[in-house]
Amino acid sequence: MSGGRNGPLLLAVESSCDETSIALVEGGRRIHANVVASQVAMHAAAGGIVPEVAARAHLRWIVPVLEEAWSEAALEWSDVDGVAVTYGPGLAGSLLVGINFAKALAYVRGKPLIGVNHLEGHVYAAWLSASESAADRDGSAHEEPVFPLVALVVSGGHTFLAEMRDHLTYRLLGQTVDDAAGEAFDKVGRLLGLGYPGGPEIMRAAAGATRRDIVFPRAWMGTSYDFSFSGLKTAARRIVDAARADEGLPADDPKARLSRETIAELAYGFQESVVDVLVTKTIRAAEETSARSIVLGGGVAANRVLRERLVGEAQARGLPCIVPPPALCTDNGAMIGAAGAWRLAAGDRAGLDLDARPSLPLATR
Ligand SMILES: Nc1ncnc2c1ncn2[C@@H]1O[C@H](COP(=O)(O)OP(=O)(O)OP(=O)(O)O)[C@@H](O)[C@H]1O
Numbered sequence: 001m002s003g004g005r006n007g008p009l010l011l012a013v014e015s016s017c018d019e020t021s022i023a024l025v026e027g028g029r030r031i032h033a034n035v036v037a038s039q040v041a042m043h044a045a046a047g048g049i050v051p052e053v054a055a056r057a058h059l060r061w062i063v064p065v066l067e068e069a070w071s072e073a074a075l076e077w078s079d080v081d082g083v084a085v086t087y088g089p090g091l092a093g094s095l096l097v098g099i100n101f102a103k104a105l106a107y108v109r110g111k112p113l114i115g116v117n118h119l120e121g122h123v124y125a126a127w128l129s130a131s132e133s134a135a136d137r138d139g140s141a142h143e144e145p146v147f148p149l150v151a152l153v154v155s156g157g158h159t160f161l162a163e164m165r166d167h168l169t170y171r172l173l174g175q176t177v178d179d180a181a182g183e184a185f186d187k188v189g190r191l192l193g194l195g196y197p198g199g200p201e202i203m204r205a206a207a208g209a210t211r212r213d214i215v216f217p218r219a220w221m222g223t224s225y226d227f228s229f230s231g232l233k234t235a236a237r238r239i240v241d242a243a244r245a246d247e248g249l250p251a252d253d254p255k256a257r258l259s260r261e262t263i264a265e266l267a268y269g270f271q272e273s274v275v276d277v278l279v280t281k282t283i284r285a286a287e288e289t290s291a292r293s294i295v296l297g298g299g300v301a302a303n304r305v306l307r308e309r310l311v312g313e314a315q316a317r318g319l320p321c322i323v324p325p326p327a328l329c330t331d332n333g334a335m336i337g338a339a340g341a342w343r344l345a346a347g348d349r350a351g352l353d354l355d356a357r358p359s360l361p362l363a364t365r
């Protein structure tokens with residue numbers, strides 16, 4: 001990588017969904033600032049994201065977020081080598097706010113503009129120096145991902161396994177054929193009467209489980225690396241209905257909630273099913289492609305059980321598994337600055353005609 005310091009300094013903008021974030025990242029690794037304004041509390045009342053509301057909130061917050069990033073970083077425009085921005089996938093209205101803001105900054109300041117795929121950002125969070133690997137916990141130096149590697153991205157809208165034999169190159173091994181893992185967490189969270197988003201709520205509830213008897217189905221999809229979570233969601237509905245009948249709750253009154261013990265047991269069984277499938281397929285993919293490391297990313301990677309299980313299984317096979325801290329798994333600008341640095345080094349530049357790509361894919365088979 002070229003530029004001053006340890007590689008170029010990027011100002012990175014992320015607004016693809018319901019987080020407005022701006023980061024200043026050096027050399028794709030070192031975070032100088034990473035400010036995230038989350039709209040989660042705002043969307044919780046609606047039980048999900050309302051796109052129009054999300055876009056307006058990005059507009060409201062993007063300038064204060066930029067100001068906060070500058071005050072965290074003690075840097076100035078003359079230090080910046082480029083402006084990176086997420087241009088897809090995501091909600092069109094939300095993406096456009098970040099794209100237009102980044103374009104204006106790049107134009108006014110005379111800096112190169114770099115368009116970044118949001119999913120590539122989730123992968124490259126593993127290169128940020130705050131990320132952990134099994135070796136860190138043993139007290140040795142931070143390990144970076146080594147190629148070839150297998151990356152598992154599990155987020156609110158995506159679930160896929162890809163092989164990377166070098167930077168910025170992806171071969172799709174498998175993906176969800178229906179719901180994303182995060183979507184399944186959110187939907188089952190709602191079935192259990194938990195708050196939005198369901199992922200963190202299910203994790204918390206499951207940690208308190210004392211009975212662990214209910215086993216949820218696993219969709220193995222034969223020997224393929226594809227995933228399916230819609231059957232699990234249907235099974236969850238059936239299991240929840242049966243549990244409600246057992247506790248004598250009316251089927252049509254969402255205010256009548258299951259007992260705390262039952263919610264914990266069901267949350268535990270559901271989480272085990274998702275984690276089991278994700279970990280088993282990822283380890284098998286790593287073995288079959290002779291990967292030298294594993295990278296985990298996306299909002300669901302904030303799940304403690306998933307992180308620990310995958311790192312443990314990888315470690316047992318002598319494979320380093322690099323997992324960003326939870327705040328770098330959910331949407332943030334730093335991961336866009338990390339991916340953007342490699343894109344800049346590869347000569348990628350976007351023009352002022354950069355447009356939102358709501359369905360932008362990352363990898364092809
Ligand atoms: N601790 C957790 N356990 C399980 N799931 C979690 C946890 N924390 C967050 N999630 C889930 O992560 C998802 C949000 O992840 P992320 O912010 O990456 O998604 P997104 O940006 O909306 O989607 P995408 O990245 O696919 O565009 C939500 O579905 C949320 O429930």
Ligand SMILES: [Mg+2]
Nearest residue numbers: 155299330331
């Ligand atoms: Mg995301």
